[in-house]
Every structure is written in structure tokens, then in C-alpha cells.
Amino acid sequence: MMRQAGRYLPEYRTIRNRSGAFLDLCYSPEKAVELTLQPIRRFGFDAAILFSDILVIPDALGIPVIFKEGQGPIIKPISIDEISLLKVDNVLSHLIPIFETLKELSIQLPSETTLLGFCGAPWTIATYMIVGHATPNQVPTRLFALEKTTVFQRLIDVITEASILYLVEQIKNGAEAVQIFDSWASLLDQDQMNRWCIEPVRRIVEGVRYHVPHAKIIGFPKGIGAYYKDYRRLTGVNMVSLDWGLPLSFAQEIQKKGPVQGNLDPLRLIAGGKVLNDGVDMILESLSSGPLVFNLGHGIMPNTPIDHVESMIKRVRDFKGN
Numbered sequence: 001m002m003r004q005a006g007r008y009l010p011e012y013r014t015i016r017n018r019s020g021a022f023l024d025l026c027y028s029p030e031k032a033v034e035l036t037l038q039p040i041r042r043f044g045f046d047a048a049i050l051f052s053d054i055l056v057i058p059d060a061l062g063i064p065v066i067f068k069e070g071q072g073p074i075i076k077p078i079s080i081d082e083i084s085l086l087k088v089d090n091v092l093s094h095l096i097p098i099f100e101t102l103k104e105l106s107i108q109l110p111s112e113t114t115l116l117g118f119c120g121a122p123w124t125i126a127t128y129m130i131v132g133h134a135t136p137n138q139v140p141t142r143l144f145a146l147e148k149t150t151v152f153q154r155l156i157d158v159i160t161e162a163s164i165l166y167l168v169e170q171i172k173n174g175a176e177a178v179q180i181f182d183s184w185a186s187l188l189d190q191d192q193m194n195r196w197c198i199e200p201v202r203r204i205v206e207g208v209r210y211h212v213p214h215a216k217i218i219g220f221p222k223g224i225g226a227y228y229k230d231y232r233r234l235t236g237v238n239m240v241s242l243d244w245g246l247p248l249s250f251a252q253e254i255q256k257k258g259p260v261q262g263n264l265d266p267l268r269l270i271a272g273g274k275v276l277n278d279g280v281d282m283i284l285e286s287l288s289s290g291p292l293v294f295n296l297g298h299g300i301m302p303n304t305p306i307d308h309v310e311s312m313i314k315r316v317r318d319f320k321g322n
């Protein structure tokens with residue numbers, strides 16, 4: 001489940017309440033291992049996703065990130081001068097605890113449980129770095145990209161380079177596949193989509209495969225609608241993760257070209273009952289005859305009841321096929 005480790009779990013909240021800053025959890029191998037394993041122990045998912053956050057990359061680039069209770073991430077907005085000075089030299093040494101976490105997880109996880117690593121896509125990371133927090137429709141970042149294109153390109157290039165180093169090291173330390181989250185990909189016109197979403201992810205895929213030729217990479221360009229059609233071919237990702245906004249007939253077309261993941265609306269998981277069952281059945285009936293990783297179409301919400309998660313898992317596992 002996307003964001004399967006986190007705030008809807010009481011065992012997560014216990015550790016979170018006892019700990020200091022959120023990023024310190026990500027940089028503490030002992031705690032990050034425990035938090036990664038919690039949903040596996042409780043639900044027996046097929047895959048464990050590293051407990052971390054996409055915003056460790058700005059932090060590793062020397063732009064401190066803090067998480068404020070109830071507000072999400074806060075970053076000091078980056079200046080044009082700071083963009084020109086950004087360097088990837090310290091990225092890997094800053095992220096060593098995360099590689100230790102992966103190494104330990106690959107020892108502790110049952111062999112049938114896949115270990116997933118991840119990073120944010122450059123566009124999504126850049127939106128947080130330019131403004132410092134999420135904004136409606138990412139207006140300031142879109143305008144920055146249009147008006148200060150050369151500077152913005154440099155920011156995207158640095159994040160791309162850092163992400164390649166980061167993902168290669170994740171795979172070397174035990175991640176069996178990696179997912180690239182482009183949570184804010186939906187807001188761009190065709191030219192900007194190619195420049196800021198597709199091309200940087202293509203370069204990450206190419207860069208990672210230069211070091212690890214058979215690296216398995218999942219792309220999640222949330223909300224890109226019709227652009228999903230060519231996303232796999234243009235970027236080179238193996239699997240595409242789909243949000244719930246796509247018609248399932250369109251999802252079937254995408255699935256003809258390779259595996260898909262998704263795409264239950266996380267609100268159905270909060271609502272539960274018939275609404276949840278119908279949502280699960282719709283996906284399984286449309287997509288289960290091809291390569292499918294059943295998943296949510298975006299992250300689980302903190303107020304999701306655990307018994308709804310249990311009943312979703314049971315319904316998926318009991319499904320007998322078409």
C-alpha cells in the first residue's frame with residue numbers, strides 16, 4: 001500500500017511520539033527498520049517500502065528540511081544564488097544511515113517479501129525546494145520554471161544527479177526495486193511536462209541502469225492522465241503506478257505494454273463497506289488478468305480504519321480471477 005508505514009498505525013504513533021524530529025527517524029537505522037517492518041508484521045504485505053521520505057534529498061543537498069506537526073514539510077525556500085552553488089558531493093555520505101537501514105532490512109525481511117526503495121522525482125522535489133511547502137497548483141514553482149528556466153534547469157539537473165547516486169546506492173544495499181514518486185506531475189502543459197517530468201525521470205532511469213543494468217524501476221507520475229499512455233516508453237520505467245483518476249479501460253491499454261500498479265482511491269479505504277468492496281472488485285475485474293500490483297492510487301490517509309485495510313487485503317487475496 002502506498003505510504004503503508006505511517007500515521008494510521010498506532011504502533012507508528014507510539015514510536016513517533018517518543019522521538020524527536022521526523023527526519024531523525026529516517027536517519028536512525030534501528031527505528032527506520034522497525035517502522036518499515038511494522039506493516040509487514042501486521043498485514044503480511046508482499047512488499048516492504050523503506051521508511052524514509054522523498055525530502056531527504058534536499059536535506060542531503062544542504063537545504064535543511066523540518067516536518068511540523070499537522071503542517072507537513074517546511075523548507076527554507078532556495079534562492080537563485082543557492083541553486084547555482086548546489087553540489088552533490090555530500091549526498092551519499094549524508095544518506096549513509098538509510099543505506100544501513102536497507103542492508104539490515106534485507107537481512108531481517110522474510111525472503112518472499114520484496115524490499116522497495118524510492119526517491120522523489122526532480123519536479124516534485126523542486127516544488128518543495130522553491131516554495132518551502134506544498135502550494136495550491138504549485139503556482140510559484142510553475143512560474144519560476146517558465147520565467148527563470150536556466151536556473152530551474154540547473155536545480156532539476158542537480159536533483160537528477162543526486163537521485164541517480166541515491167537510487168544506485170539503495171539497490172546496492174538491498175532494494176530489489178525502486179519507485180520514483182512524482183506526486184505533483186499533473187500540473188504541466190505539454191512542453192513543461194516533457195522538460196520537467198518525463199526527461200528528468202528518463203535520465204534517472206538511464207543513469208541508474210548504467211550502474212545497475214537490470215534495475216527494476218516503478219514510475220508514479222500522479223494525475224498525468226493521457227500522458228500515462230507513453231510514460232513507460234519515454235522514461236524507460238518497468239512499471240507504472242496509476243492514480244484513481246484514469247478510466248480502467250485506459251489502464252487496460254497501459255497494462256498491455258507492461259505491469260501496472262494501483263489504483264484504488266484511498267478515500268474508499270476510509271469509507272469501507274460496499275464502497276470499498278466495489279472499488280476493489282472494479283480494479284480486480286478490469287486488471288487482474290494482466291500484470292498487476294494491487295495498490296492504492298495515492299498514499300493512505302492518516303484517518304484510515306485498520307479493519308478496512310484488513311478487509312481490503314482479504315478481498316484481494318480471496319479473489320479467484322475472471
Ligand code: CP3
Nearest residue numbers: 002003004005006049050051052053054072073181183299
Ligand atoms: O510506507 C511508506 O511509504 C513510508 C515512506 C514514505 C514517507 N513518505 C514517510 C512519511 C514515502 C514513500 C513517502 C513519500 C512522500 N513524501 C511523497 C510522495 C508520495 C505521496 O504521498 O505523494 C511526498 C510528496 C512526501 C512529502 C511529505 N512527507 C509530505 C507532504 C508529508 C506530510 C503529509 C503527510 O502525508 O504526512 C510527509 C510526512 C511523512 N512522510 C510522514 C511519513 C510517515 C508523516 C510524518 C508524521 O507526521 O509522523
